[in-house]
Amino acid sequence: xxxxxxxxxxxxxxxxxxxxxxxxxxxxxxxxxxxxxxxxxxxxxxxxxxxxxxxxxxxxxxxxxxxxxxxxxxxxxxxxxxxxxxxxxxxxxxxxxxxxxxxxxxxxxxxxxxxxxxxxxxxxxxxxxxxxxxxxxxxxxxxxxxxxxxxxxxxxxxxxxxxxxxxxxxxxxxxxxxxxxxxxxxxxxxxxxxxxxxxxxxxxxxxxxxxxxxxxxxxxxxxxxxxxxxxxxxxxxxxxxxxxxxxxxxxxxxxxxxxxxxxxxxxxxxxxxxxxxxxxxxxxxxxxxxxxxxxxxxxxxxxxxxxxxxxxxxxxxxxxxxxxxxxxxxxxxxxxxxxxxxxxxxxxxxxxxxxxxxxxxxxxxxxxxxxxxxxxxxxxxxxxxxxxxxxxxxxxxxxxxxxxxxxxxxxxxxxxxxxxxxxxxxxxxxxxxxxxxxxxxxxxxxxxxxxxxxxxxxxxxxxxxxxxxxxxxxxxxxxxxxxxxxxxxxxxxxxxxxxxxxxxxxxxxxxxxxxxxxxxxxxxxxxxxxxxxxxxxxxxxxxxxxxxxxxxxxxxxxxxxxxxxxxxx
Amino acid sequence: xxxxxxxxxxxxxxxxxxxxxxxxxxxxxxxxxxxxxxxxxxxxxxxxxxxxxxxxxxxxxxxxxxxxxxxxxxxxxxxxxxxxxxxxxxxxxxxxxxxxxxxxxxxxxxxxxxxxxxxxxxxxxxxxxxxxxxxxxxxxxxxxxxxxxxxxxxxxxxxxxxxxxxxxxxxxxxxxxxxxxxxxxxxxxxxxxxxxxxxxxxxxxxxxxxxxxxxxxxxxxxxxxxxxxxxxxxxxxxxxxxxxxxxxxxxxxxxxxxxxxxxxxxxxxxxxxxxxxxxxxxxxxxxxxxxxxxxxxxxxxxxxxxxxxxxxxxxxx
Numbered sequence: 001x002x003x004x005x006x007x008x009x010x011x012x013x014x015x016x017x018x019x020x021x022x023x024x025x026x027x028x029x030x031x032x033x034x035x036x037x038x039x040x041x042x043x044x045x046x047x048x049x050x051x052x053x054x055x056x057x058x059x060x061x062x063x064x065x066x067x068x069x070x071x072x073x074x075x076x077x078x079x080x081x082x083x084x085x086x087x088x089x090x091x092x093x094x095x096x097x098x099x100x101x102x103x104x105x106x107x108x109x110x111x112x113x114x115x116x117x118x119x120x121x122x123x124x125x126x127x128x129x130x131x132x133x134x135x136x137x138x139x140x141x142x143x144x145x146x147x148x149x150x151x152x153x154x155x156x157x158x159x160x161x162x163x164x165x166x167x168x169x170x171x172x173x174x175x176x177x178x179x180x181x182x183x184x185x186x187x188x189x190x191x192x193x194x195x196x197x198x199x200x201x202x203x204x205x206x207x208x209x210x211x212x213x214x215x216x217x218x219x220x221x222x223x224x225x226x227x228x229x230x231x232x233x234x235x236x237x238x239x240x241x242x243x244x245x246x247x248x249x250x251x252x253x254x255x256x257x258x259x260x261x262x263x264x265x266x267x268x269x270x271x272x273x274x275x276x277x278x279x280x281x282x283x284x285x286x287x288x289x290x291x292x293x294x295x296x297x298x299x300x301x302x303x304x305x306x307x308x309x310x311x312x313x314x315x316x317x318x319x320x321x322x323x324x325x326x327x328x329x330x331x332x333x334x335x336x337x338x339x340x341x342x343x344x345x346x347x348x349x350x351x352x353x354x355x356x357x358x359x360x361x362x363x364x365x366x367x368x369x370x371x372x373x374x375x376x377x378x379x380x381x382x383x384x385x386x387x388x389x390x391x392x393x394x395x396x397x398x399x400x401x402x403x404x405x406x407x408x409x410x411x412x413x414x415x416x417x418x419x420x421x422x423x424x425x426x427x428x429x430x431x432x433x434x435x436x437x438x439x440x441x442x443x444x445x446x447x448x449x450x451x452x453x454x455x456x457x458x459x460x461x462x463x464x465x466x467x468x469x470x471x472x473x474x475x476x477x478x479x480x481x482x483x484x485x486x487x488x489x490x491x492x493x494x495x496x497x498x499x500x501x502x503x504x505x506x507x508x509x510x511x512x513x514x515x516x517x518x519x520x521x522x523x524x525x526x527x528x529x530x531x532x533x534x535x536x537x538x539x540x541x542x543x544x545x546x547x548x549x550x551x552x553x554x555x556x557x558x559x560x561x562x563x564x565x566x567x568x569x
Numbered sequence: 570x571x572x573x574x575x576x577x578x579x580x581x582x583x584x585x586x587x588x589x590x591x592x593x594x595x596x597x598x599x600x601x602x603x604x605x606x607x608x609x610x611x612x613x614x615x616x617x618x619x620x621x622x623x624x625x626x627x628x629x630x631x632x633x634x635x636x637x638x639x640x641x642x643x644x645x646x647x648x649x650x651x652x653x654x655x656x657x658x659x660x661x662x663x664x665x666x667x668x669x670x671x672x673x674x675x676x677x678x679x680x681x682x683x684x685x686x687x688x689x690x691x692x693x694x695x696x697x698x699x700x701x702x703x704x705x706x707x708x709x710x711x712x713x714x715x716x717x718x719x720x721x722x723x724x725x726x727x728x729x730x731x732x733x734x735x736x737x738x739x740x741x742x743x744x745x746x747x748x749x750x751x752x753x754x755x756x757x758x759x760x761x762x763x764x765x766x767x768x769x770x771x772x773x774x775x776x777x778x779x780x781x782x783x784x785x786x787x788x789x790x791x792x793x794x795x796x797x798x799x800x801x802x803x804x805x806x807x808x809x810x811x812x813x814x815x816x817x818x819x820x821x822x823x824x825x826x827x828x829x830x831x832x833x834x835x836x837x838x839x840x841x842x843x844x845x846x847x848x849x850x851x852x853x854x855x856x857x858x859x860x861x862x863x864x865x866x867x868x869x870x871x872x873x874x875x876x877x878x879x880x881x882x883x884x885x886x
Contacts, residue, residue: 075753075755076755079755091747091749091750091753091754092747092750093742093743093746093747093750093751094746094747094869094875095742095746095869095870095875096739096742096743096746100739103736103739104739104740104743104750104751104754104756105740105743105751105754105755105756106754112734112735112736112739137869139869
């Protein structure tokens with residue numbers, strides 16, 4: 001059969017400010033084929049596709065459909081040219097039935113008759129082998145059913161070119177198998193399908209050809225049959241780029257945080273963390289690599305006490321045997337509690353008892369350095385809330401991915417945001433604003449935060465400055481463990497290096513730093529060890545000094561799904 | 570005629586005020602806008618109608634035309650209020666609660682100024698007969714059920730039909746539930762919001778007109794329109810955002826309101842000075858109970874539109 005071009009993109013360039021999202025990209029799509037667009041996070045796959053869907057408009061280049069040059073300025077234009085995109089975030093009205101969502105906004109002659117529409121929807125569903133009840137309400141649907149509604153919505157509008165943005169990210173293995181068989185049916189029907197993905201096994205399984213993007217550029221388009229996963233990985237991650245990030249050698253690392261057999265289910269019942277075991281050492285940076293959504297966020301949240309675990313333990317070690325107790329990390333209350341549990345001895349190895357002593361006397365004794373730990377402290381942080389963890393005297397800092405949602409309060413100034421860590425201090429019932437204000441000024445000075453003042457809402461600061469404020473606050477807490485999720489995302493080069501330096505300083509202080517990153521070059525230069533996550537499990541822990549990008553890339557995209565299929569078979 | 574049949578008919582006629590108010594509010598809420606200006610809009614509708622009747626009442630036009638002009642006056646005045654509200658909340662994205670409350674304060678005040686300056690005799694005698702068609706000649710309470718009462722029922726039923734059985738209704742509900750989705754499939758969100766709010770306001774304004782000119786036929790009646798407006802908003806919850814349900818809800822409210830004047834006919838209940846105020850409390854007590862009960866029931870279909878009270882701005886993600 002003669003292959004006919006359905007879509008041609010020539011010399012497409014798209015810039016956002018100074019950032020080039022796509023540079024001179026060429027892409028061809030034939031009728032009746034499945035093209036996979038492959039690339040790492042942030043390589044410009046979704047941007048490129050959004051230009052076909054009418055969400056963005058290209059700065060340069062031309063798009064041809066069926067040989068005719070077209071201009072796509074809105075989703076409506078895209079529909080008119082037969083292009084339908086299924087986004088990762090579904091756009092559905094929860095309260096409506098599947099059929100109601102599908103006909104929404106379609107202008108048609110004749111009376112509105114929901115029964116006829118239901119029949120029509122059922123017909124489309126049958127034709128491609130979907131399982132869908134047109135009268136089912138969306139709020140009763142699983143994610144996969146919602147996706148089905150989105151696909152049929154596009155087909156109902158007569159789309160010939162379907163673009164699916166990471167359609168498998170939210171599906172179970174069985175659902176993925178079903179989706180792929182539907183896609184093959186559509187292909188046989190003459191539809192052209194583009195599937196955006198970064199999972200190699202899926203590319204190999206379903207696509208006819210693969211287009212690889214890297215850093216916004218089109219690297220190559222190859223026939224799936226003539227390639228293999230190793231070659232695709234190599235094209236996807238590219239050659240190593242030297243960044244010259246400073247890396248100190250770890251000074252006598254001690255195991256600080258030991259995570260054992262961690263299992264976590266999401267509220268939807270998805271197994272998001274599978275038997276995670278690793279240890280983070282003080283004086284070391286442990287990198288976490290993985291495709292977005294492989295469980296990195298959940299892992300950090302689980303350690304911080306924000307996720308209820310199914311099983312496993314999070315052990316915090318404090319090797320303080322025979323060392324003096326300080327009020328640096330322990331409150332007076334906690335010291336008294338430990339004293340009652342006979343956890344201390346004095347310089348002459350006699351047991352310490354605070355019985356009959358007033359607070360002032362205890363303070364004096366501890367401050368003099370005369371109270372020593374009897375044993376190394378070992379604490380299980382599992383099932384503890386962040387406040388309980390803090391009260392145990394464990395200084396755990398967390399720089400979350402969602403800076404303004406979870407890390408800082410956007411409408412408050414820097415001082416007030418500092419107080420989120422210290423609001424419990426100060427004379428009974430009143431807030432102490434002096435120290436947080438001093439801290440805010442210190443951070444502004446040290447980290448060169450550009451802001452009109454300490455009381456300007458942090459929301460108004462640029463991304464890099466917001467991040468400096470957040471990291472600055474977490475570091476000021478003198479952590480023993482510092483966890484940072486994508487701390488340089490969206491930051492310019494200079495701000496990024498500021499953050500790397502801060503992490504290195506913490507490492508030198510003996511802090512166990514956990515760094516979740518997406519840029520493999522950065523991970524390889526900054527970290528000491530790299531833990532690679534794939535689909536909620538640890539697929540490997542490698543030495544960052546010797547590992548290669550390809551090695552990590554393969555671990556990230558590994559073929560775990562196939563194994564699961566075997567288990568079920 | 571049986572006193573209890575009279576009671577029922579009186580309640581129905583009284584309840585029609587609520588049908589107008591609640592149906593208007595439901596249409597607005599279905600577009601995602603909580604219009605707390607309804608009491609003020611109802612007052613303004615009443616004032617507009619009275620003003621026109623006064624202007625044309627002595628002009629010697631045929632009574633039929635005068636009646637139509639009165640209704641138009643009510644519609645235009647409330648439509649203007651609706652447009653002010655939609656311009657502020659849809660185009661300028663002002664806070665809906667504040668805008669609505671302001672509109673109520675404004676509408677109630679202005680309508681009082683207007684109505685108190687008017688000559689009540691004009692609109693109390695002549696046109697009233699016309700509204701009472703086809704029962705105008707009756708001496709019993711059946712004469713209360715006139716054209717405007719039936720219009721209220723028809724408007725409520727028609728609104729339900731449009732909302733739940735036509736494409737326009739589907740689109741309107743989509744706008745109120747998830748404007749982002751509606752926008753993405755090419756529905757003109759702004760237009761739907763404007764039209765629903767303005768049409769809803771007009772319907773509500775007609776309710777104020779009906780109450781003053783038709784049901785009460787008294788200049789003093791405009792003083793209680795505001796309270797009826799608030800109850801209309803409460804009735805929206807009772808009706809679970811379904812216009813046809815307002816007919817039942819309005820009747821129940823009507824019965825509770827009229828109970829005070831009819832209960833004296835029951836020989837074994839002794840109405841004293843002390844019990845009358847208690848009886849007058851009934852509609853409000855029932856409103857509170859209904860609010861509690863309907864808030865406890867958790868069926869998704871019975872919840873307010875998901876984006877009720879939120880402004881829609883396309884570029885905000």
